[in-house]
Amino acid sequence: xxxxxxxxxxxxxxxxxxxxxxxxxxxxxxxxxxxxxxxxxxxxxxxxxxxxxxxxxxxxxxxxxxxxxxxxxxxxxxxxxxxxxxxxxxxxxxxxxxxxxxxxxxxxxxxxxxxxxxxxxxxxxxxxxxxxxxxxxxxxxxxxxxxxxxxxxxxxxxxxxxxxxxxxxxxxxxxxxxxxxxxxxxxxxxxxxxxxxxxxxxxxxxxxxxxxxxxxxxxxxxxxxxxxxxxxxxxxxxxxxxxxxxxxxxxxxxxxxxxxxxxxxxxxxxxxxxxxxxxxxxxxxxxxxxxxxxxxxxxxxxxxxxxxxxxxxxxxxxxxxxxxxxxxxxxxxxxxxxxxxxxxxxxxxxxxxxxxxxxxxxxxxxxxxxxxxxxxxxxxxxxxxxxxxxxxxxxxxxxxxxxxxxxxxxxxxxxxxxxxxxxxxxxxxxxxxxxxxxxxxxxxxxxxxxxxxxxxxxxxxxxxxxxxxxxxxxxxxxxxxxxxxxxxxxxxxxxxxxxxxxxxxxxxxxxxxxxxxxxxxxxxxxxx
Amino acid sequence: xxxxxxxxxxxxxxxxxxxxxxxxxxxxxxxxxxxxxxxxxxxxxxxxxxxxxxxxxxx
Numbered sequence: 001x002x003x004x005x006x007x008x009x010x011x012x013x014x015x016x017x018x019x020x021x022x023x024x025x026x027x028x029x030x031x032x033x034x035x036x037x038x039x040x041x042x043x044x045x046x047x048x049x050x051x052x053x054x055x056x057x058x059x060x061x062x063x064x065x066x067x068x069x070x071x072x073x074x075x076x077x078x079x080x081x082x083x084x085x086x087x088x089x090x091x092x093x094x095x096x097x098x099x100x101x102x103x104x105x106x107x108x109x110x111x112x113x114x115x116x117x118x119x120x121x122x123x124x125x126x127x128x129x130x131x132x133x134x135x136x137x138x139x140x141x142x143x144x145x146x147x148x149x150x151x152x153x154x155x156x157x158x159x160x161x162x163x164x165x166x167x168x169x170x171x172x173x174x175x176x177x178x179x180x181x182x183x184x185x186x187x188x189x190x191x192x193x194x195x196x197x198x199x200x201x202x203x204x205x206x207x208x209x210x211x212x213x214x215x216x217x218x219x220x221x222x223x224x225x226x227x228x229x230x231x232x233x234x235x236x237x238x239x240x241x242x243x244x245x246x247x248x249x250x251x252x253x254x255x256x257x258x259x260x261x262x263x264x265x266x267x268x269x270x271x272x273x274x275x276x277x278x279x280x281x282x283x284x285x286x287x288x289x290x291x292x293x294x295x296x297x298x299x300x301x302x303x304x305x306x307x308x309x310x311x312x313x314x315x316x317x318x319x320x321x322x323x324x325x326x327x328x329x330x331x332x333x334x335x336x337x338x339x340x341x342x343x344x345x346x347x348x349x350x351x352x353x354x355x356x357x358x359x360x361x362x363x364x365x366x367x368x369x370x371x372x373x374x375x376x377x378x379x380x381x382x383x384x385x386x387x388x389x390x391x392x393x394x395x396x397x398x399x400x401x402x403x404x405x406x407x408x409x410x411x412x413x414x415x416x417x418x419x420x421x422x423x424x425x426x427x428x429x430x431x432x433x434x435x436x437x438x439x440x441x442x443x444x445x446x447x448x449x450x451x452x453x454x455x456x457x458x459x460x461x462x463x464x465x466x467x468x469x470x471x472x473x474x475x476x477x478x479x480x481x482x483x484x485x486x487x488x489x490x491x492x493x494x495x496x497x498x499x500x501x502x503x504x505x506x507x508x509x510x511x512x513x514x515x516x517x518x519x520x521x522x523x524x525x526x527x528x
Numbered sequence: 529x530x531x532x533x534x535x536x537x538x539x540x541x542x543x544x545x546x547x548x549x550x551x552x553x554x555x556x557x558x559x560x561x562x563x564x565x566x567x568x569x570x571x572x573x574x575x576x577x578x579x580x581x582x583x584x585x586x587x
Binding site for chain 2: 071072073075076078079081084086087091106209210211212213214215216217236237238277281282283284285287288289291292296427457
């Protein structure tokens with residue numbers, strides 16, 4: 001790979017991104033522009049922005065690597081990403097969110113919940129949760145982008161981290177959501193075409209569709225013994241029922257990420273950026289195709305990389321990548337693909353990181369500015385746009401500091417944890433706000449508290465992967481995790497925290513007084 | 529089927545393809561439905577006037 005050519009392509013890409021960020025800045029005149037893109041974003045830009053925000057480097061490199069090790073079972077995550085993350089999200093959540101958000105003049109997800117349930121404390125609690133938890137997720141994405149720049153320009157990791165942060169911060173702070181969504185659409189386009197060609201060229205390289213799959217099926221005897229004990233029965237098979245890997249795949253990756261997408265604050269706000277539900281109808285079309293290619297194609301290519309490496313040097317993909325799951329996809333592309341796709345893919349990885357990161361910065365900043373500062377200091381003389389910009393600046397600094405401290409190899413896991421916490425904390429309240437008129441303010445508050453508390457409890461005391469390295473359970477109870485009876489130590493927190501959060505919402509709502517009828521009618525005005 | 533023997537995997541692929549097609553068909557069938565309603569436009573103007581008023585007070 002010629003580093004000069006790649007460096008030149010990256011510089012051109014950065015200039016195009018800067019230009020789109022400048023366009024966003026020029027088109028931003030009001031708070032509505034800055035926080036909601038003026039509620040007039042084109043449906044194709046909205047769909048690509050939603051998709052590219054949803055699909056980060058973790059989805060391409062992290063989950064692509066997992067499919068190389070464990071096989072094609074991740075296609076069920078693609079199914080949920082499309083059916084739940086696009087179809088259900090847009091048709092059953094998006095349309096009501098847009099209309100209700102418009103009725104209430106909500107500019108952020110916490111503000112939407114706060115106004116719907118007539119509670120400043122719900123808005124502030126949601127804002128605090130986003131402000132405290134999202135920087136960790138942002139730091140995970142930041143590390144992915146910085147590692148890329150570190151390799152390309154042969155710079156120190158710390159320098160790459162600061163450089164990457166400054167580039168993204170520049171267009172988020174100045175351009176607001178318009179700058180974020182214009183650049184997202186450009187970056188999403190690069191990701192789409194790159195991943196489309198990746199699978200097509202993989203099949204061509206391996207001699208066709210059926211023969212590539214058949215060769216992978218014939219490699220079942222090569223599954224390492226250590227993976228067989230985890231439930232691995234071949235790369236074209238789903239893991240053995242009730243095995244450790246079956247539980248991780250179904251609860252952590254498929255359900256945690258597949259359902260967690262419904263309550264992502266940075267995605268929910270996208271529904272409020274379009275003029276009418278007609279735009280959402282049009283965005284569904286593009287979103288369904290984008291997610292199918294961006295996830296399904298890379299998961300399939302990941303699994304098929306085993307055939308390529310086996311033919312070339314008799315190795316499995318994980319061995320060819322030196323045992324590092326995150327290096328499998330880059331290694332496969334560098335070895336098997338033509339130079340033009342190698343360069344494009346590197347830019348696609350950068351796009352995936354930047355599009356997700358910019359939305360995270362914007363969401364954290366608006367939570368700090370709009371949902372916290374403006375509520376705590378209602379008599380402020382500063383404009384809402386200035387406060388949001390200051391909030392974004394502070395959030396970026398916090399994310400940068402966390403990124404310095406996080407351990408390596410945390411990309412996919414960090415993403416799944418954040419998605420799970422969002423689902424347990426926000427999803428019941430969000431769904432009730434849209435569909436259950438009997439839900440009460442106290443019901444929502446206690447649901448959110450139980451969702452976050454039970455998620456943290458499971459992570460600290462039950463889930464082996466986090467509880468053991470944290471050591472809190474060991475210090476208090478003398479063992480790494482509380483329940484060593486299978487499968488409790490590997491069941492994802494979402495399986496416990498989400499049902500608990502739903503039960504608390506229903507029980508407390510039925511025990512507390514209803515919200516005023518006229519307020520409920522005002523919220524639901526124009527919603528059939 | 530197509531070199532994949534486990535039905536759970538190819539059912540997963542079929543569902544993923546079907547979901548993607550569902551999004552395409554839904555988008556095409558509803559391409560011109562649910563346009564902007566007049567009361568939303570008037571409400572937008574109302575919010576904008578309110579914001580201009582606040583900005584004028586601040587500056």
